[in-house]
Amino acid sequence: MPHETVAATLAMLKDRLRNAGIASAQLDARLIVQHACRLSHEQLIADPLRALTETERQSVERLARRRAAHEPVSRLLGEREFYGRMFQIDRSTLDPRPDTETLVETALSISRMQNSSESGWRVADIGTGSGDADTVSLIDLEARPARVVHTLTVGQTPEGITLSPDGAYAAVSVMNGSNKPKASPFFNDYGLVKVLSVKGKELAPLTEAKVGHWCQGSAWSRDAKMVFVQCAVEREIQVFTFDGKALKAAAPIKVNGGPSGIRTN
Numbered sequence: 185m186p187h188e189t190v191a192a193t194l195a196m197l198k199d200r201l202r203n204a205g206i207a208s209a210q211l212d213a214r215l216i217v218q219h220a221c222r223l224s225h226e227q228l229i230a231d232p233l234r235a236l237t238e239t240e241r242q243s244v245e246r247l248a249r250r251r252a253a254h255e256p257v258s259r260l261l262g263e264r265e266f267y268g269r270m271f272q273i274d275r276s277t278l279d280p281r282p283d284t285e286t287l288v289e290t291a292l293s294i295s296r297m298q299n300s301s302e303s304g305w306r307v308a309d310i311g312t313g314s315g316d317a318d319t320v321s322l323i324d325l326e327a328r329p330a331r332v333v334h335t336l337t338v339g340q341t342p343e344g345i346t347l348s349p350d351g352a353y354a355a356v357s358v359m360n361g362s363n364k365p366k367a368s369p370f371f372n373d374y375g376l377v378k379v380l381s382v383k384g385k386e387l388a389p390l391t392e393a394k395v396g397h398w399c400q401g402s403a404w405s406r407d408a409k410m411v412f413v414q415c416a417v418e419r420e421i422q423v424f425t426f427d428g429k430a431l432k433a434a435a436p437i438k439v440n441g442g443p444s445g446i447r448t449n
Contacts, residue, residue, distance in 0.1 A: 188241070189277060191232035193217055197248055204252040212257050219261050220244040268329060287396055292325055318342050320356055320380065322387050336387040340370060343400040346447075347382070348408040353390070353426075354380045355402045355411050362397050375399045377413045377424065393431040395422050401446040410434075416442030 194213050201209035218228055220243035221236060238243070247260045258264035264273050269283050318341055322334040341359035348354070356379075361372040377399070378392040396415035399422070402413045411424045411431065421437040 188235045189232065190217060190221070190223075190234045190236065193236060193241075193244060194232075195246065199246060201251060203385075204254075206251065206254070208257075212251055215257055215261065216244060216247045216251060220247060262362075264409060288330065291329060318358075319344060320354070322382070322385065322386065324385075333385045334387050336380065336389070338389075339376060340364075344402050346402050346404060348404045349406055350408055352382055353404075353408065354382055354387070355404060355413075356380065357395065357399045357402045357413050359398075373397075375415070377402060377411060377422075377431065379411070379426065391426075391430045393424055393433060396420070398442070400444055403446045412437075412446060414443035414446045416444055419443070421446065 188440045194217055197213035198209050201212055206212055221240045250260055258273055262272060264271050267288055277441060293337035319335050320338050320342060321332045323330055324333050338356050339358045340361045342356050342359040346355050355377060356374045359379060360376045361370040362375045364371045375395045375397060376392050377395050379390045379391045381388045395413050399413050399415040401414045411426055411427055415422055419439055419442055423434040423436055424431040425434055
């Protein structure tokens with residue numbers, strides 16, 4: 185880059201990103217320069233004539249090329265702020281979205297409307313993590329702010345989670361590597377449905393059963409004695425009976441298309 189000062193680099197980068205169609209060009213330029221030069225926002229403002237080192241210029245250029253190609257800033261920086269907390273992310277992790285904060289606020293609002301005698305504990309599917317040790321977490325919605333109190337590894341790529349009507353169990357549908365290339369060492373030719381027990385502040389694995397492929401949503405019967413798992417590839421709702429200890433496969437329900445979501449009333 186021909187521009188060597190912080191101010192000149194910011195101006196050049198802002199124009200470059202704007203020409204690339206980046207709506208948040210000014211903000212993104214600042215974040216990139218801060219990251220590449222390891223400067224705080226205050227340091228950036230206080231010393232606009234600070235010269236960039238060759239290493240810093242090269243770092244800015246690499247990040248600028250990626251952002252101009254519309255790669256999210258959070259992926260460039262390796263972190264993303266979410267609900268007052270900073271999370272480390274990379275290409276193998278999901279990027280927290282502002283819409284998810286809206287869901288958290290909605291959940292907190294519902295929790296505040298509950299009776300004080302009712303439980304404030306809920307289960308949330310955290311989604312994919314870094315690699316193949318994906319998790320489900322128990323979150324205390326009555327804490328201010330809400331916080332994770334227990335996390336349990338459930339396997340590769342959990343897709344759906346649902347609580348039993350009595351809140352004692354959670355059913356989690358897990359890809360289990362069935363969505364990976366067959367040459368992958370993590371490939372399995374089946375998914376899993378896992379049942380976790382929910383006791384106080386802890387989750388515990390209880391039982392599991394094999395399911396088909398691309399199985400996402402799951403649902404409980406009203407009496408918590410049956411679990412339903414939709415599987416898109418097989419085009420069916422796979423059915424299991426549950427006695428509080430184990431799952432037992434029952435006759436599946438065929439559907440005309442690939443189901444991708446399910447719920448019960």
